């Protein structure tokens with residue numbers, strides 16, 4: 610049973626103006642998401658991993674319906690997610706919830722926790738419900754006592770704000786929760802608590818997660834499948850265990866080296882700058898930063914190679930890398 614099915618999704622952003630783009634010698638539109646396909650089975654977790662600017666947040670927002678798809682299809686539980694109702698509220702589908710990257714910034718500062726976490730119910734649910742009772746139950750699910758009901762966002766610590774954001778996401782018991790950088794800005798011990806909370810809730814309620822993170826180490830702990838994103842495209846995909854066992858794209862290896870320092874060795878930052886989406890590199894778009902680039906890499910676009918069953922990497926040398934790592 611596939612809960613999230615994304616087929617060749619493209620999201621373009623416009624430049625300020627056509628004339629401005631022309632004067633600057635740029636294309637008028639950029640592809641922030643440039644043809645992404647992925648499938649997420651029920652009850653599983655998919656990690657979307659890549660550096661800042663790779664298009665992860667844009668894809669997450671497009672899945673929820675906050676940003677329109679330029680082309681492609683998003684199906685949630687088999688239903689095409691493009692047919693929204695009218696009115697701004699309806700833009701947000703009730704079977705998917707998004708936990709924003711900065712949850713406090715996304716909260717209305719004048720709302721109490723009770724109002725914040727039950728707001729999705731007030732928007733989507735036709736029948737009457739006991740707001741206080743629902744809120745108390747949601748708080749309990751995320752491990753917070755009932756005395757948080759009357760607090761305001763500025764009275765919450767980073768970890769508490771995450772829990773409140775999770776409670777709000779759970780309000781409609783969605784089939785899919787998208788968590789954008791769920792541990793960013795938290796102390797290491799609190800990060801573990803939040804990841805454990807998400808995993809316990811999944812065991813209990815059975816929903817699927819799409820976790821957006823720049824940190825491969827986070828993805829390693831909580832995901833079943835992983836997609837490595839670069840300049841709006843997935844460059845390596847597979848079961849998380851397979852990708853970590855035998856990373857087959859130099860970008861994946863570079864991300865790993867940047868986040869998981871061996872004892873006694875410093876983490877190695879990825880060399881060079883992320884290219885601008887206004888001027889995508891030719892050939893393999895990672896070639897300008899790749900430590901193993903060959904002449905072919907700057908001229909020919911690599912196709913996704915299946916290096917092992919359901920493990921793909923878009924690099925001319927992916928099969929050899931896989932063999933060497935495996």
Ligand SMILES: Nc1ncnc2c1ncn2[C@@H]1O[C@H](COP(=O)(O)OP(=O)(O)OP(=O)(O)O)[C@@H](O)[C@H]1O
Nearest residue numbers: 622623641659660661662663664665666667668886
């Ligand atoms: N509203 C917008 N208008 C124009 N360009 C945008 C807009 N939002 C994002 N972008 C651009 O789209 C690209 C992808 O951004 P996005 O935020 O999706 O990446 P990301 O991988 O989630 O990074 P981060 O972790 O920093 O949010 C970036 O180049 C960004 O500058």
